[in-house]
Amino acid sequence: MPVNGLLRKILLMLCDAILINFAIIAAYMLRFENFNLTSSYLINYYKIAPVITLIYLASLYLMKLYNRVWAYASTGELFAIVQAVSLGCLGTVAFTYLSETLLPRSVLVVSWAFIILLVGISRLGWRIRMDYKKGYGRQGKRTLIVGAGDAGVQVARELKNHDSGLLPVGYIDDDMNKQHQSILDIPVLGTRDRITNLCKQYSIETIIVAIPSANASTIREIFELCKNTTLEVKTLPGLYQLIDGEVSVSNLRPVAIEDLLQREPVKLDLEEISGYIRGETVLVTGAGGSIGSELCRQIARFRPLELILLGHGENSIHGIWLELADKYQKLPLRVEIADVRDKDKINRIFIKYRPGLVFHAAAHKHVPLMEMHPDEAVKTNILGTKNLAEAADRAGTKTFVLISTDKAVNPSSVMGATKRMAELVVQQMDRISETRFAAVRFGNVLGSRGSVVPIFEQQIKKGGPVTVTDPEMKRYFMTIPEAVQLVIQAGSMAGGGEVFILDMGQPVKIVDLARDMIRLSGLEPDKDIKIKFTGIRPGEKLFEELLTAEEGSSATKHKRIFVAKPCLVDISTQEQQLLLLSQDPTRLKDSDVFNALSAILPNFKSYRKMVG
Structure with a gap:
């Protein structure tokens, strides 16, 4: 033991020995109303005091009170x-009974209370002294905390205990029972409608929104009030991001667009998810992409037998491989650089690992680019999915989950039509295979590659303009962690053949999204940053749908996951056209692609066919 640590323990024991004896002597004097230190009662106690002191010190030592940071x-x-x-x-009672030097019961009870009081005060005094030293003359940005609940109090405690450069001045909370109260010696100054005035009154420099459970409308309202102050606004992630439930200063970040769009936090059945992932070999395609990499992160938490990262881009795969290897050092990770269009290699990979669970996230997703290169969309989205599905069937995979898109509904683009075909491929495979095949359909994902959010961010950094195709353009949005958590949950519910639909909340106007992002950057739309309308691009629709009129939907046991009712298609036509497309993919003509997709999907309205 270091010398300083040993000396600290000895000093604490000496201090406790004095306090113990002082408490017992005070109990004697109180009991006999005799304040004479040489009374016969006390003289009898002095004879056994060393032993009783050792008994109490031994008890304090056994309870590890000398190993605590007070x-x-x-x-x-x-x-x-x-x-x-x-x-x-x-212990004292036992000793005095055996030594026939009984102490009065009243003295034992009173001294018990006195010792707790004195030892407790000595330790609390150390805490108060340290708190005073931390706070004395402390400087930092004067900070207002919005939310005096558990998260807000934890943030305040962290700000007080750490040199964060932030000095908590007060709370804002709408609970009337908390008004004019203090928590951790920090007052609740008022309700949210007083944010602007209170910031001026108390010279606030930073605002922290500490309400992780708040819905989008509440966060938006608070953000609008905070925006009037022109101050820096930080927040905590939503509950769907704080999976481990921990709240600390390190979680603080600027308010982001997902805070204004988030819906009810995702509630997962962790036991059900663990049941089908733990101990299973899991393969993720497109593992280097935004959705695929997040799937890998969250799957790793549930301790699969091994996790196979399959992707075509070596740099992105390398990045997620290093990240997971560092965080989950005991998890066997396998890396396969492969193209889902390479049928022979895909078969070899599946035979090598025989994965029990497959999440297929690899796809071509950019609508305008796939309009220019429809053959590439067919090769990856349709034939690549077919290769994987057939390989999974041969390898005895238990569950195969396709990541689909809302653009597959009444498709007006090649990308959407090929993703709808991918859904039909896995549904057809489910009819003839022991493997459970399912698809999960959802809309735009904030922050994913191809998402409008990073494009807007770059345009704002350049000073604008921010380009929006049409003022009425609407889209569904989810965050990446939110979408992936629901995908994993849907996978646990797969019985075979389903197309799961995720509840995306209400669609958002793209122009409103652009204006919010400009404001989050501390600028004013149409004043500091112009918004320019460029017109709808090939293959785009004004709004996306999650279901066709024929499909409808039915509920599942998870209130944010629905199942599309099966939509009948001509199986023979589907198989015939797939055969034509797969005979020689290297020589596919655009006309071949459009004819095949139109034959299988009567509702497919190609932009190029309409203008051609």
């Missing part, structure tokens, strides 16, 4: 003191 003392330390003193009191 600068952070709390109710846990107080409870430990009560336990230790109670143990010492019982």
